[in-house]
Amino acid sequence: MATVYYNTDINESALEGKTVAVIGYGSQGHAHALNMKESGVDVIIGLRRGRSWEKAEEDGFHVYEVSEAAEKADIMMLALPDEAQPSIYENQIKPALTSGKSLVFAHGFNIHFSQIQPPEDINVFMVAPKGPGHIVRRTYESGAGVPALYAIYQDPHGEAKELALAYAKQIGAGRAGIIETTFQEETETDLFGEQAVLCGGTSALVKAGFETLVEAGYQPEVAYFECLHELKLIVDLMYEGGLEYMRYSISDTAQWGDFVAGPRIVTDETKAAMKEILTDIQTGKFAHGWIVENQANRPQFNAINKREHEHQLTEVGQKLREMMPFVKHDQKGVISRAGN
Numbered sequence: 001m002a003t004v005y006y007n008t009d010i011n012e013s014a015l016e017g018k019t020v021a022v023i024g025y026g027s028q029g030h031a032h033a034l035n036m037k038e039s040g041v042d043v044i045i046g047l048r049r050g051r052s053w054e055k056a057e058e059d060g061f062h063v064y065e066v067s068e069a070a071e072k073a074d075i076m077m078l079a080l081p082d083e084a085q086p087s088i089y090e091n092q093i094k095p096a097l098t099s100g101k102s103l104v105f106a107h108g109f110n111i112h113f114s115q116i117q118p119p120e121d122i123n124v125f126m127v128a129p130k131g132p133g134h135i136v137r138r139t140y141e142s143g144a145g146v147p148a149l150y151a152i153y154q155d156p157h158g159e160a161k162e163l164a165l166a167y168a169k170q171i172g173a174g175r176a177g178i179i180e181t182t183f184q185e186e187t188e189t190d191l192f193g194e195q196a197v198l199c200g201g202t203s204a205l206v207k208a209g210f211e212t213l214v215e216a217g218y219q220p221e222v223a224y225f226e227c228l229h230e231l232k233l234i235v236d237l238m239y240e241g242g243l244e245y246m247r248y249s250i251s252d253t254a255q256w257g258d259f260v261a262g263p264r265i266v267t268d269e270t271k272a273a274m275k276e277i278l279t280d281i282q283t284g285k286f287a288h289g290w291i292v293e294n295q296a297n298r299p300q301f302n303a304i305n306k307r308e309h310e311h312q313l314t315e316v317g318q319k320l321r322e323m324m325p326f327v328k329h330d331q332k333g334v335i336s337r338a339g340n
């Protein structure tokens with residue numbers, strides 16, 4: 001079983017007298033920065049000029065260009081999009097990395113797949129809340145916390161663990177539990193979860209179910225409700241009480257259908273495909289493909305994205321969600337990323 005730390009196990013004084021720069025002020029960045037500030041940590045923000053910069057200033061922070069924040073800080077959290085991190089690191093952060101400074105990540109991809117290779121005398125650790133930034137913030141404000149993972153990659157001076165735990169505590173994670181992991185485990189399980197189950201698996205399942213009903217002559221609106229909309233109700237039950245509570249809550253007919261049909265949908269073949277997906281992640285094949293795709297300005301990503309938008313689900317969904325203003329999210333606002 002995992003090793004878990006709570007507030008009472010952690011001495012937050014490791015952060016005393018230190019300046020923490022949160023680089024980026026998006027989903028994770030704003031939550032880490034505000035929670036730490038309210039916990040009494042000396043926090044500054046590193047950004048480029050733009051929307052986030054204005055927001056961070058409105059929230060009362062001193063905001064600097066990334067290179068200047070990196071100069072001033074002892075500890076830097078890279079709360080930047082993962083794809084943008086390597087070049088920002090190389091050009092604006094690395095020059096300021098003097099011995100004993102700390103680099104903190106909220107996801108392990110760039111370290112695990114060697115896209116960022118910090119000097120050996122730098123602490124490198126991870127604090128990865130298991131929730132989107134707005135939940136990390138809202139939960140802290142309510143007096144509770146979102147659990148987090150922490151991991152150590154480099155510990156040249158024997159202080160990385162206490163710094164990591166103190167950081168996690170000050171964003172509120174110690175109120176819920178801080179689970180020890182490694183960069184490898186966090187990165188590989190995160191990628192696998194989003195590909196096989198949360199995003200890839202679920203999107204494909206929803207689409208296939210919708211298409212099956214529509215091709216059989218049922219109305220797309222009805223198919224949308226059955227195969228997409230109601231998913232939330234089921235997932236909420238799982239979230240609250242696992243598969244047991246979901247099954248307790250649904251009808252016996254639904255539960256019987258679950259038992260007999262589920263294994264016909266997710267077959268041995270599906271599981272074999274999951275294993276292949278996991279192998280591609282473990283060998284670095286997936287990471288390599290995604291890095292190259294980004295270097296080429298995302299030709300496949302953009303083509304698939306366009307095709308997916310043209311799916312009948314999009315149009316039907318837009319129309320139905322107009323009828324349900326209560327489910328609509330702000331298109332420009334936070335769409336929380338599952339897993340990370």
Ligand code: NDP
Nearest residue numbers: 024025026027028047048050052079080106107132133340
């Ligand atoms: P967001 O996309 O929400 O925010 C990115 C921030 O970086 C914005 O403030 C943006 O500012 C800034 N930024 C982007 N490009 C640059 C640049 N070139 N120079 C300076 N600032 C820049 O990121 P997330 O919070 O989603 O992700 C941050 C990290 O947290 C990632 O490693 C991610 O994997 C991890 N994570 C994310 C979770 C989530 O729920 N979102 C959960 C757990 C981990 P601007 O307004 O100028 O674009």
Ligand code: MG
Nearest residue numbers: 225226227230
């Ligand atoms: Mg139903």
Ligand code: MG
Nearest residue numbers: 190194339340
């Ligand atoms: Mg992820």
